[in-house]
Amino acid sequence: MPRETVAAKRERAIEIARRMNERYPKAECALHYDGEPFRLVIAVLLSAQTTDKGVNKVTPALWKRYPTPADLASADVTDVEEIIRAIGFYRTKAANCVKCAQLVVSEYGGEVPRDIDELQKLPGVGRKTANVVLNEAFGIVEGIAVDTHVFRIAHKLKLVGPSADTPAKTETALLKLYPRDLWGPINHQWVLFGRETCIARRPKCEECFLADLCPSCGKK
DNA sequence: ATCCCGAGGG
C-alpha cells in the first residue's frame, strides 16, 4: 500500500470532520453557565476530572450564593468547599474559584479576558479550559485544545505523524491539516467520540462510523 | 479497578 499523499490525507481529514459534524451536530458544552462567561470559567474549572453532570449539580447553589465575580472574590473558601464538596478535587477547586474571581475583579475589571494567554493566568485555567471558554462564551477560535482524547484519536487516525509526540506538536499539525473554520468543534466532538466509540483501552471498532477512514481500524 | 471533556508543581 503506497504512502498516503498530503492531498489525500487532507481529503480524508475533511471527510472525518464532516462525519463528526453529522454525528455530533450540536457542538455546545453541557455545562450550565447562563450565558455568563465568568460562570463558564468556573464551571469548566470545576469539571476537571469530573463529569459535567456532577458540576451541574453544584453550580446552582454556587451562583445563588455568589451571583457576581465580586461576590465570589470575597467568599470564604471553606464555604465554597462546602458547596462543591460532592465533586472531585474540591479543596483545590474551591481555592482556585475564589482566586479566579479575585483576579478577574482586580486585573480585568470584573470581565473575563478574551485572550488565551490572559485566561491561562487564572489559577486552575489551563490551555484546555481557556480554549473552551473562548470558543463557547465568545465564539473565538484560536486553536484546538489537545487533551488525551484528541491526542489519541489524531494518532490512531494517522492524521498526524509519529513525530507529533506532544500535545503541542499535535495541535500544530492539526492546525495545518484543517482549515480554520473547522477548528472550533474538533475538541468537543472528538472527546465525545473518544468516550463513546474510540475508547482508549477498548475501542468499539465494530460500530465506528469512521471505520473505513481509519488506518488503525480493528474491525475484521 | 478504572475512569471522568485537567492543572500545577517538582
Added chain:
DNA sequence: CCCTCTGGAT
C-alpha cells in the same frame, strides 16, 4: 518525565 489533588459513577 513524574506526582498530587479528590469524589462519584460504572
